[in-house]
Amino acid sequence: MARAARHTACGGRGLAGAVIVSSVTQRHLQLDDGTVWVTSLQDGKAARYNVRLQEPDTAVAASDPKFDVAQQGASTVLAEGTQVSAIHPSTISLADSSPTGAAVQSFVANGTLALFNRARGDVWVGDTGDVKALNAAETPAHMKLGVGGLAAVTADGTVYGYRPKDGMVLAIDDRGAPDHVREVGSLSDGKxxxxxxxxxxxxxxxxxxxxxxxxxxxxxxxxxxxPLVLQAPSADGKQGAWVAAGAPSGLALVDLTKRGGEARLIASGGQGEPAQPASSGGCVYAAFAQHTNNSVRACSATDDPAYATLEEVTPTSQLQFRVNHRLVVLNDVANGNIWNPDESTDVIKIQWKTIETQQNETERSNDDSTSNKHTFEKTCCYM
Incomplete structure (x- = not known):
């Protein structure tokens, strides 16, 4: 019988990549591997793209034509049809699937997984490490917002909801006690x-x-x-008291410390459907489905940024920002094209049809043996 391989990575300052292994006996590994998950509805796949190496390294196939991913660090989930599944970080297999009963939007942050049924305004909250326990098809919702309700999750894992019947903002602070819902306050004096x-x-x-x-x-x-599309919460909690929103005509900026409601619109000169802006490193990234002046980044409510033109963005592009490991990637989820706006305006075309798609959990478990298991030193220092 082959001896299990033993790996250490101490003493080095930088680590260019991570070794993909069949199984990992310790779950302590939290490695900033420079990857961001992106999707292509056309190809029915989600791919892990290494931004620093400028190439994808693996993919998973979706079983439903409508699907999306949510991610933070090594935690990634795939929501498709009426189920949600964790993407195992080492085997890149779909594991721990849980039924949702209906299409849901998923959020991942700081170990918290939230599922949101927009049709009913229901929210379920659990742990990213135990997706199976979050059975949205059979268990009562932890937060009921009603029709028209909306949800958001901040970088610290706090789950927020908006209840339109009284303008109330609600919050769940502890995923271990999801039934403890507190009222933050009404944005409409209870109306x-x-x-x-x-x-x-x-x-x-x-x-x-x-x-x-x-x-x-x-x-x-x-x-x-x-319509105004408010930004997602800051991915790292570094944004100050100002907010951005995408509008067909440009980026709207508001200083939340000024109750008078000073409004600034940084016009693009065009009309394009906005992606939901993303926030990382204290700055907000925005993009618009139009041929020119389709990308901009603002770092304060008083910023006056210049627009850039990303190649091959069109009025039919379905743009969505993907943020992970302090990296921001723009994804056309229709055809799988991506852009790295911090580096270039060039389009990046993933070869979706040739990229390897990993086996599912059942298939892979049949191939596992002690010869392909790896043990990591508990005291090892990872960047």
């Missing part, structure tokens, strides 16, 4: 208030409704700018 989008920035709940951005005690109006 009914609909919302098109919802986010939380610097601890403040914010909604958009038509041409308005609304927060506790403040409102900013952008004439003829609707």
């Amino acid at each position: 009914a208030q609909s919302a098109d989008s919802f986010t939380v920035v610097d601890g403040q709940g914010v909604i958009s409704d038509g041409d308005d951005i609304i927060w506790n005690g403040g409102r900013a109006t952008f004439a003829d700018a609707a």
